[in-house]
Amino acid sequence: MEIIFYHPTFNAAWWVNALEKALPHARVREWKVGDNNPADYALVWQPPVEMLAGRRLKAVFALGAGVDAILSKLNAHPEMLDASIPLFRLEDTGMGLQMQEYAVSQVLHWFRRFDDYQALKNQALWKPLPEYTREEFSVGIMGAGVLGAKVAESLQAWGSRYVAGVVVANPGLAWKVMLGVKSCTLS
Secondary structure, three states, X not given: OEEEEEOOOOOHHXXXXXXXXXXXXXXXEEOOOOOOOOOOEEEEOOOOHHHHOOOOOOEEEXXXXXXXXXXXXXXXXXXXOOOOOOEEEOOOOOHHHXXXXXXXXXXXXXXXXXXXXXXXXXXXXXXXXXXXXXXXXXXXXXXXXXXXXXXXXXXXXXXXXXXXXXXXXXXXXXXXXXXXXEOOEOO
16 A cells, blocks of 8 residues: 655654554655655645646545645646545544634633723723623634534533534535524525
């Protein structure tokens, strides 16, 4: 089994070594410009067109929760990947917890008006600001997939209203409803 790996910022040597240990019968290499040698599988993040074009791969594995960058590039360069080659994405590699932490921190940051209080502090002023109520504080979650559902789940305890959905190129697609989230339709 031949595996090619590409990620513009990851330590490729670490990944190649880890994959070789996990898959001792596989030959794993970092893809570099000009590498047109055969491969069975590609593990990628935002691959260049020439990496995948013309290859007879059995599958491509995107090293992230989404494949939008690959699909967008494929739209502009249909020769990049044959339609018969399966494209897999990672459902959650620890990103769910990171996304939950980030979302909760940002929602509380805005809900408690930290930026507004910092601006007053910078002016050496102290005055209480009107507080938001949970009933009037809506949170938009752009994406209702695995990560969006985790974000909604983590924010549910705070009692905010949610508007969740998937931003799509096709108008008229309904947004998912999850955990009591309001439903919307794109138009």
